[in-house]
Amino acid sequence: MTLRDNEGAGTGPTAPAAPVANPGPEAPCMDRRQFIDLLKKAMPLGVTLLACGVPISDLVVKEEKPAKPEIPDSELPNYAMAVDIEKCIGCGRCAAACKAENKVIDSPHYVRTWVERYVIPKDGEAQVDSPNAGIDGFPDQPPVDILKTFFVPKLCNHCANPPCVQVCPVGATFQTRDGVVLVDDDYCVGCRYCIQACPYGARYLHPEKLVADKCTFCYHRITQGLLPACVEVCPTEARVFGDLKKQSSPIQRILRFNPIMTLKPELNTRPKVFYANADQEIT
Amino acid sequence: MSTVKVPQQLVVLSVIGVVVLSVFFGMRTLFVPESFGRYGHYRADAVDAARALPIKFAGAKTCAECHDDVDKTKSQGFHRHVSCEVCHGPGAGHVEDPGTIKPTAPRERGLCPLCHNYSPSRPTGFPQIVTAQHSPGKPCMTCHKPHDPVPPSTPKECSACHRGIWSQKQVSRHASLECTTCHEVPKAHFTNPRGVAVGKPAANTFCEQCHSKAAAPKESTIPQVAAEHAGRYLCWDCHYPHFPEGKP
Numbered sequence: 001m002t003l004r005d006n007e008g009a010g011t012g013p014t015a016p017a018a019p020v021a022n023p024g025p026e027a028p029c030m031d032r033r034q035f036i037d038l039l040k041k042a043m044p045l046g047v048t049l050l051a052c053g054v055p056i057s058d059l060v061v062k063e064e065k066p067a068k069p070e071i072p073d074s075e076l077p078n079y080a081m082a083v084d085i086e087k088c089i090g091c092g093r094c095a096a097a098c099k100a101e102n103k104v105i106d107s108p109h110y111v112r113t114w115v116e117r118y119v120i121p122k123d124g125e126a127q128v129d130s131p132n133a134g135i136d137g138f139p140d141q142p143p144v145d146i147l148k149t150f151f152v153p154k155l156c157n158h159c160a161n162p163p164c165v166q167v168c169p170v171g172a173t174f175q176t177r178d179g180v181v182l183v184d185d186d187y188c189v190g191c192r193y194c195i196q197a198c199p200y201g202a203r204y205l206h207p208e209k210l211v212a213d214k215c216t217f218c219y220h221r222i223t224q225g226l227l228p229a230c231v232e233v234c235p236t237e238a239r240v241f242g243d244l245k246k247q248s249s250p251i252q253r254i255l256r257f258n259p260i261m262t263l264k265p266e267l268n269t270r271p272k273v274f275y276a277n278a279d280q281e282i283t
Numbered sequence: 284m285s286t287v288k289v290p291q292q293l294v295v296l297s298v299i300g301v302v303v304l305s306v307f308f309g310m311r312t313l314f315v316p317e318s319f320g321r322y323g324h325y326r327a328d329a330v331d332a333a334r335a336l337p338i339k340f341a342g343a344k345t346c347a348e349c350h351d352d353v354d355k356t357k358s359q360g361f362h363r364h365v366s367c368e369v370c371h372g373p374g375a376g377h378v379e380d381p382g383t384i385k386p387t388a389p390r391e392r393g394l395c396p397l398c399h400n401y402s403p404s405r406p407t408g409f410p411q412i413v414t415a416q417h418s419p420g421k422p423c424m425t426c427h428k429p430h431d432p433v434p435p436s437t438p439k440e441c442s443a444c445h446r447g448i449w450s451q452k453q454v455s456r457h458a459s460l461e462c463t464t465c466h467e468v469p470k471a472h473f474t475n476p477r478g479v480a481v482g483k484p485a486a487n488t489f490c491e492q493c494h495s496k497a498a499a500p501k502e503s504t505i506p507q508v509a510a511e512h513a514g515r516y517l518c519w520d521c522h523y524p525h526f527p528e529g530k531p
Contacts, residue, residue, distance in 0.1 A: 036294070036295070036298070039294075039298045039301075040294055040298075042301075043294070043297060043298070043301070084447075086406055086447060086450070087406065087447065088406075089398055089405045089406065089409055090402065090404055090405060091397045091398040092397065093369050093397070093398075097340060097368070097369075097373075100339055100340070100372070100373050101338075101339045101340055101373065102336075117404050118404075119404070137396070137397055137400065138402060138404070141402070141403060141404070146403060149403050149404040150404055150406075151404055151405075171319070171324040171325045171326070172325070173325075174323060174324065174325030174329075175323070176322075176330055177322055182329065182330065182333050184325060184326050184329035184332075185329075185332075186326075186329065186332070187316070187325075187326055187329065216333060219330075219333045219334060219336075220333060220334055220335065220336040220337070220338060221338055221340075223334050224338070226338065226340075226342050227342065229339070229340045232340050232342055232343070232366050232368065233340070233366050233368055233369045234366075235362075235364060235365040235366070235369055235398060236364065236409075237364050256523075256529065257451075257523050257526060257529055258451075
């Protein structure tokens with residue numbers, strides 16, 4: 001009784017003059033009370049759906065499960081690259097092949113992989129240059145007293161703990177199950193956050209597509225059993241590519257028999273591009 | 284009989300809640316791609332899209348299927364590791380349609396110096412020329428065959444070709460050993476390196492000449508191992524002879 005009383009008191013000020021059950025003939029549309037009553041009747045359905053944990057999206061679109069059997073993660077490869085600094089001759093063929101294979105814009109500002117020349121003088125700071133990614137060769141060295149000098153090919157490190165993936169606000173850059181960091185062209189909004197986040201400067205904004213672009217380890221090649229284009233053309237076998245999970249892969253051999261370093265290990269990005277016989281000056 | 288009545292405010296709130304949730308899930312259905320989240324916080328279809336991109340470089344193995352004669356020549360020369368497409372350009376189109384699409388065959392002087400012009404940054408031992416002084420103006424091909432380049436003189440030291448192995452050995456415990464201590468090197472190997480291979484030790488007994496307990500004198504610093512140490516393995520399955528202190 002008390003509840004009824006309360007309800008009656010509550011509805012008093014808001015209810016229109018017409019009785020609840022019999023709207024006046026002069027009211028052509030549903031009034032507020034009727035509308036709320038209708039919703040009240042629909043309530044149990046909504047509540048049941050939510051209680052059952054059935055999102056409405058499932059009712060609208062029936063999601064079809066992929067037909068092909070999924071390979072478990074443990075059986076997928078874990079791709080990685082190694083670069084032997086002692087073998088690199090700085091010919092820049094890797095950077096040229098990358099541009100040809102991946103339709104990278106032919107301009108010095110847009111590169112997915114590039115070759116840097118380090119010149120460490122006996123006195124003073126190390127000098128690093130990479131004119132047009134090293135594709136056209138390097139100009140004569142500056143006349144300094146050289147302690148040592150070498151070439152360092154660079155590319156996306158395909159980190160196991162990638163900062164670019166962490167910062168992407170829409171999930172457009174991601175790590176595939178076989179350990180390659182890719183960019184989803186159709187989903188990227190071009191906010192450039194990943195470009196800022198990459199400690200290796202491996203990303204750039206594609207000036208026509210206006211999406212982030214970077215090395216894919218030539219994903220279309222490696223998934224068909226071919227080598228990445230840069231590894232394919234490297235004339236001195238300075239670049240080595242393979243599956244870290246396979247004991248027989250060439251990358252296991254180079255990792256085992258050479259002193260190895262990765263770039264900026266202190267950032268805990270856990271890069272999967274390894275440098276053999278490299279100098280600590282390399283960053 | 285009195286029934287329990289739900290307070291009106293609660294009803295209104297629930298109604299609003301249901302409407303908001305319906306709109307949320309409806310929008311989600313419209314805007315989130317179907318394959319999003321199948322493997323992680325990304326669109327699974329993007330992986331297939333990345334996989335479906337066209338291939339431009341066919342790979343040296345594919346070239347060798349038709350051009351086996353050139354491949355045979357090249358595989359015995361110093362350019363054996365140089366893939367065909369380094370000089371001839373991407374060749375997947377030529378593989379698809381060999382008749383009309385022809386790969387480039389560079390004959391001018393510009394290409395070879397990209398690798399062989401002198402630069403102090405290049406590894407020692409890599410063959411280099413000063414392009415300005417080396418037969419100026421002549422295309423490289425007048426003297427050198429690109430598929431089987433030959434150095435002007437026969438190399439005398441093993442390190443001229445095997446510099447990587449040599450420099451690693453030089454800083455290892457095996458530095459004092461000559462290459463010939465373990466390898467038999469026929470004279471013909473210097474002029475025909477791929478045709479005449481060097482001899483390699485075949486059995487553990489070779490290493491045991493120095494490293495068995497019986498062979499080495501007691502006061503020696505040479506590591507001595509018991510005969511049963513290797514088991515059914517070969518020594519070099521675990522120890523790299525050119526850098527023996529590397530982690531087995």
